[in-house]
Amino acid sequence: MIRRFLYNFFRGRNGFDQLAMVFWAASLAFLLLSLLGGTVGAVFYALTIASMVYAWFRALSRNVGRRAQENARFLSATAGIRRRARNLKTRFSQRKDFKFFTCPTCHTLLRVPRGKGKIQITCRKCGNRFSGKT
Template identity: 65%
Template sequence: MIRRILYNFFQGRNGFDSIAKLTLWLAVIFALPAMFGGVTGLVFNGISMVLMVYTWWRVLSRNVYKRQAEVRRYFDRTAGIRQKLRNLKTRVSQRREYKFFTCPTCHTMLRVPRGKGKIQITCRKCGNRFSGKT
Protein backbone atom coordinates (compact mmCIF):
# COMPACT_ATOMS: atom_id res chain seq x y z
CA MET A 1 0.00 0.00 0.00
CA ILE A 2 2.66 2.52 1.06
CA ARG A 3 4.93 1.24 -1.70
CA ARG A 4 2.17 1.87 -4.21
CA ILE A 5 1.57 5.42 -2.91
CA LEU A 6 5.31 6.16 -3.01
CA TYR A 7 5.57 4.68 -6.49
CA ASN A 8 2.73 6.87 -7.76
CA PHE A 9 4.22 9.90 -6.02
CA PHE A 10 7.67 9.52 -7.61
CA GLN A 11 6.26 8.50 -10.99
CA GLY A 12 7.30 11.06 -13.58
CA ARG A 13 9.53 12.87 -11.12
CA ASN A 14 13.29 13.26 -11.23
CA GLY A 15 14.19 11.32 -8.06
CA PHE A 16 17.59 11.21 -6.32
CA ASP A 17 20.08 11.88 -9.10
CA SER A 18 23.81 12.49 -8.58
CA ILE A 19 23.37 16.23 -8.02
CA ALA A 20 20.57 15.68 -5.47
CA LYS A 21 22.79 13.20 -3.60
CA LEU A 22 25.65 15.70 -3.56
CA THR A 23 23.52 18.63 -2.36
CA LEU A 24 21.91 16.41 0.29
CA TRP A 25 25.37 15.49 1.62
CA LEU A 26 26.42 19.15 1.58
CA ALA A 27 23.22 20.07 3.46
CA VAL A 28 24.10 17.51 6.16
CA ILE A 29 27.73 18.69 6.34
CA PHE A 30 26.68 22.36 6.63
CA ALA A 31 24.16 21.42 9.32
CA LEU A 32 27.00 20.29 11.63
CA PRO A 33 28.67 23.66 12.32
CA ALA A 34 25.13 25.11 12.57
CA MET A 35 24.77 23.23 15.87
CA PHE A 36 27.37 25.45 17.52
CA GLY A 37 24.93 28.36 17.38
CA GLY A 38 25.79 32.06 17.13
CA VAL A 39 25.84 34.10 13.94
CA THR A 40 28.12 31.60 12.16
CA GLY A 41 25.72 28.84 13.15
CA LEU A 42 22.82 30.78 11.67
CA VAL A 43 24.69 31.30 8.40
CA PHE A 44 25.52 27.57 8.16
CA ASN A 45 21.97 26.71 9.09
CA GLY A 46 20.71 28.98 6.32
CA ILE A 47 23.05 27.40 3.74
CA SER A 48 21.99 23.94 4.89
CA MET A 49 18.29 24.85 4.58
CA VAL A 50 18.76 26.25 1.08
CA LEU A 51 20.61 23.09 0.03
CA MET A 52 17.88 20.92 1.55
CA VAL A 53 15.12 22.82 -0.25
CA TYR A 54 17.08 22.64 -3.51
CA THR A 55 17.62 18.87 -3.07
CA TRP A 56 13.90 18.22 -2.64
CA TRP A 57 13.00 20.57 -5.45
CA ARG A 58 15.31 18.46 -7.69
CA VAL A 59 13.97 15.14 -6.45
CA LEU A 60 10.35 16.16 -7.00
CA SER A 61 10.94 18.04 -10.25
CA ARG A 62 8.75 16.87 -13.11
CA ASN A 63 11.08 18.32 -15.74
CA VAL A 64 13.16 15.12 -15.84
CA TYR A 65 14.65 15.91 -19.24
CA LYS A 66 16.10 19.23 -18.04
CA ARG A 67 17.38 17.72 -14.76
CA GLN A 68 19.15 14.92 -16.68
CA ALA A 69 20.80 17.49 -18.94
CA GLU A 70 22.07 19.25 -15.79
CA VAL A 71 23.51 15.98 -14.49
CA ARG A 72 25.36 15.47 -17.79
CA ARG A 73 26.80 19.01 -17.58
CA TYR A 74 27.75 18.38 -13.94
CA PHE A 75 29.64 15.19 -14.92
CA ASP A 76 31.38 16.96 -17.80
CA ARG A 77 32.54 19.83 -15.61
CA THR A 78 33.72 17.65 -12.73
CA ALA A 79 35.48 15.04 -14.92
CA GLY A 80 38.92 16.40 -13.94
CA ILE A 81 38.36 16.43 -10.21
CA ARG A 82 36.64 13.01 -10.26
CA GLN A 83 39.68 11.58 -12.12
CA LYS A 84 41.97 13.12 -9.46
CA LEU A 85 39.89 11.51 -6.70
CA ARG A 86 40.07 8.13 -8.46
CA ASN A 87 43.86 8.51 -8.80
CA LEU A 88 44.14 9.38 -5.12
CA LYS A 89 42.13 6.28 -4.19
CA THR A 90 44.45 4.10 -6.31
CA ARG A 91 47.55 5.68 -4.75
CA VAL A 92 46.30 5.11 -1.23
CA SER A 93 45.27 1.50 -1.81
CA GLN A 94 48.50 0.56 -3.66
CA ARG A 95 51.00 2.71 -1.75
CA ARG A 96 52.78 -0.31 -0.21
CA GLU A 97 53.61 -2.03 -3.51
CA TYR A 98 53.99 0.95 -5.82
CA LYS A 99 55.46 4.40 -5.89
CA PHE A 100 53.58 7.00 -7.90
CA PHE A 101 55.11 9.72 -10.03
CA THR A 102 53.56 12.53 -12.01
CA CYS A 103 55.09 13.14 -15.43
CA PRO A 104 56.63 16.65 -15.33
CA THR A 105 55.60 17.26 -18.95
CA CYS A 106 52.04 15.96 -19.30
CA HIS A 107 51.09 15.40 -15.61
CA THR A 108 50.03 11.79 -16.18
CA MET A 109 50.14 9.62 -13.08
CA LEU A 110 52.73 6.84 -13.42
CA ARG A 111 53.00 3.76 -11.24
CA VAL A 112 56.36 2.09 -10.52
CA PRO A 113 57.03 -0.95 -8.28
CA ARG A 114 58.78 -0.02 -5.04
CA GLY A 115 62.28 -1.05 -4.00
CA LYS A 116 64.05 -0.75 -7.39
CA GLY A 117 66.33 2.10 -6.30
CA LYS A 118 66.97 5.08 -8.56
CA ILE A 119 65.50 4.39 -11.96
CA GLN A 120 64.72 6.02 -15.30
CA ILE A 121 60.99 6.41 -15.78
CA THR A 122 59.51 6.70 -19.24
CA CYS A 123 56.07 8.30 -19.46
CA ARG A 124 53.68 5.93 -21.19
CA LYS A 125 51.68 8.82 -22.58
CA CYS A 126 54.19 11.36 -23.93
CA GLY A 127 57.45 9.35 -23.83
CA ASN A 128 59.21 11.88 -21.60
CA ARG A 129 62.05 10.37 -19.52
CA PHE A 130 62.95 11.39 -16.02
CA SER A 131 64.62 9.75 -13.04
CA GLY A 132 63.03 8.85 -9.75
CA LYS A 133 63.79 7.01 -6.54
CA THR A 134 61.51 4.05 -5.81
Protein backbone atom coordinates in the same frame (compact mmCIF):
# COMPACT_ATOMS: atom_id res chain seq x y z
CA MET B 1 5.89 -2.77 -0.09
CA ILE B 2 8.16 0.20 0.61
CA ARG B 3 10.20 -0.59 -2.49
CA ARG B 4 7.07 -0.59 -4.58
CA PHE B 5 5.94 2.67 -3.04
CA LEU B 6 9.33 4.30 -3.73
CA TYR B 7 9.34 2.92 -7.25
CA ASN B 8 5.95 4.45 -8.00
CA PHE B 9 6.86 7.65 -6.18
CA PHE B 10 10.02 8.29 -8.19
CA ARG B 11 8.67 7.04 -11.52
CA GLY B 12 9.02 9.79 -14.10
CA ARG B 13 11.05 11.86 -11.69
CA ASN B 14 14.71 12.74 -11.71
CA GLY B 15 15.67 10.92 -8.49
CA PHE B 16 18.79 11.59 -6.44
CA ASP B 17 21.50 12.23 -9.04
CA GLN B 18 25.09 13.20 -8.15
CA LEU B 19 24.27 16.90 -7.99
CA ALA B 20 21.33 16.25 -5.66
CA MET B 21 23.57 14.07 -3.46
CA VAL B 22 26.14 16.87 -3.23
CA PHE B 23 23.46 19.27 -1.99
CA TRP B 24 22.15 16.60 0.35
CA ALA B 25 25.64 16.09 1.85
CA ALA B 26 26.18 19.85 1.97
CA SER B 27 22.93 20.29 3.89
CA LEU B 28 24.18 17.85 6.54
CA ALA B 29 27.48 19.75 6.79
CA PHE B 30 25.58 23.04 7.08
CA LEU B 31 23.36 21.51 9.75
CA LEU B 32 26.43 20.69 11.85
CA LEU B 33 27.79 24.21 11.33
CA SER B 34 24.44 25.67 12.36
CA LEU B 35 25.18 24.30 15.84
CA LEU B 36 27.66 27.16 16.19
CA GLY B 37 24.63 29.25 17.10
CA GLY B 38 24.23 33.00 16.89
CA THR B 39 24.05 34.82 13.54
CA VAL B 40 26.55 32.46 11.92
CA GLY B 41 24.53 29.47 13.05
CA ALA B 42 21.35 31.04 11.69
CA VAL B 43 23.00 31.59 8.29
CA PHE B 44 24.15 27.95 8.19
CA TYR B 45 20.69 26.83 9.23
CA ALA B 46 19.19 28.77 6.32
CA LEU B 47 21.77 27.13 4.02
CA THR B 48 20.79 23.73 5.44
CA ILE B 49 17.15 24.30 4.51
CA ALA B 50 18.02 25.75 1.09
CA SER B 51 20.33 22.84 0.20
CA MET B 52 17.84 20.26 1.37
CA VAL B 53 15.01 21.91 -0.55
CA TYR B 54 17.17 22.01 -3.69
CA ALA B 55 18.22 18.35 -3.30
CA TRP B 56 14.55 17.32 -3.01
CA PHE B 57 13.56 19.63 -5.83
CA ARG B 58 16.04 17.78 -8.07
CA ALA B 59 14.92 14.36 -6.84
CA LEU B 60 11.23 15.06 -7.39
CA SER B 61 11.57 17.07 -10.58
CA ARG B 62 9.68 15.73 -13.59
CA ASN B 63 11.80 17.78 -15.99
CA VAL B 64 14.27 14.91 -16.25
CA GLY B 65 15.95 16.18 -19.43
CA ARG B 66 16.79 19.55 -17.93
CA ARG B 67 18.04 18.00 -14.65
CA ALA B 68 20.20 15.50 -16.56
CA GLN B 69 21.75 18.41 -18.46
CA GLU B 70 22.56 20.24 -15.20
CA ASN B 71 23.97 17.08 -13.67
CA ALA B 72 26.17 16.46 -16.72
CA ARG B 73 27.44 20.05 -16.57
CA PHE B 74 28.23 19.59 -12.88
CA LEU B 75 30.06 16.30 -13.55
CA SER B 76 32.20 17.76 -16.32
CA ALA B 77 32.99 20.87 -14.26
CA THR B 78 34.20 18.72 -11.36
CA ALA B 79 35.87 16.01 -13.48
CA GLY B 80 39.38 17.22 -12.57
CA ILE B 81 38.72 17.28 -8.84
CA ARG B 82 36.99 13.91 -8.89
CA ARG B 83 39.84 12.36 -10.92
CA ARG B 84 42.39 13.68 -8.42
CA ALA B 85 40.37 12.30 -5.50
CA ARG B 86 40.15 8.93 -7.25
CA ASN B 87 43.92 9.01 -7.91
CA LEU B 88 44.63 9.69 -4.23
CA LYS B 89 42.43 6.76 -3.25
CA THR B 90 44.24 4.47 -5.72
CA ARG B 91 47.65 5.64 -4.52
CA PHE B 92 46.72 5.06 -0.91
CA SER B 93 45.35 1.55 -1.47
CA GLN B 94 48.35 0.50 -3.62
CA ARG B 95 51.11 2.35 -1.75
CA LYS B 96 52.78 -0.86 -0.53
CA ASP B 97 53.26 -2.38 -3.99
CA PHE B 98 53.60 0.61 -6.28
CA LYS B 99 55.29 3.95 -6.40
CA PHE B 100 53.52 6.78 -8.17
CA PHE B 101 55.12 9.44 -10.32
CA THR B 102 53.62 12.42 -12.05
CA CYS B 103 54.96 13.01 -15.56
CA PRO B 104 56.86 16.32 -15.50
CA THR B 105 55.62 17.14 -19.00
CA CYS B 106 51.94 16.20 -19.10
CA HIS B 107 51.21 15.59 -15.38
CA THR B 108 49.76 12.14 -15.97
CA LEU B 109 49.88 9.89 -12.92
CA LEU B 110 52.18 6.92 -13.56
CA ARG B 111 52.44 3.75 -11.53
CA VAL B 112 55.58 1.61 -11.24
CA PRO B 113 56.29 -1.43 -9.04
CA ARG B 114 58.30 -0.71 -5.90
CA GLY B 115 61.76 -2.08 -5.12
CA LYS B 116 63.34 -1.84 -8.60
CA GLY B 117 65.91 0.78 -7.63
CA LYS B 118 66.60 3.73 -9.90
CA ILE B 119 64.76 3.28 -13.19
CA GLN B 120 63.87 5.04 -16.41
CA ILE B 121 60.18 5.79 -16.57
CA THR B 122 58.45 6.32 -19.89
CA CYS B 123 55.20 8.23 -19.77
CA ARG B 124 52.46 6.11 -21.34
CA LYS B 125 50.63 9.21 -22.50
CA CYS B 126 53.24 11.56 -24.00
CA GLY B 127 56.28 9.29 -24.24
CA ASN B 128 58.45 11.57 -22.09
CA ARG B 129 61.29 9.73 -20.29
CA PHE B 130 62.54 10.56 -16.85
CA SER B 131 64.28 8.67 -14.05
CA GLY B 132 62.90 7.90 -10.65
CA LYS B 133 63.76 5.87 -7.59
CA THR B 134 61.40 3.07 -6.67
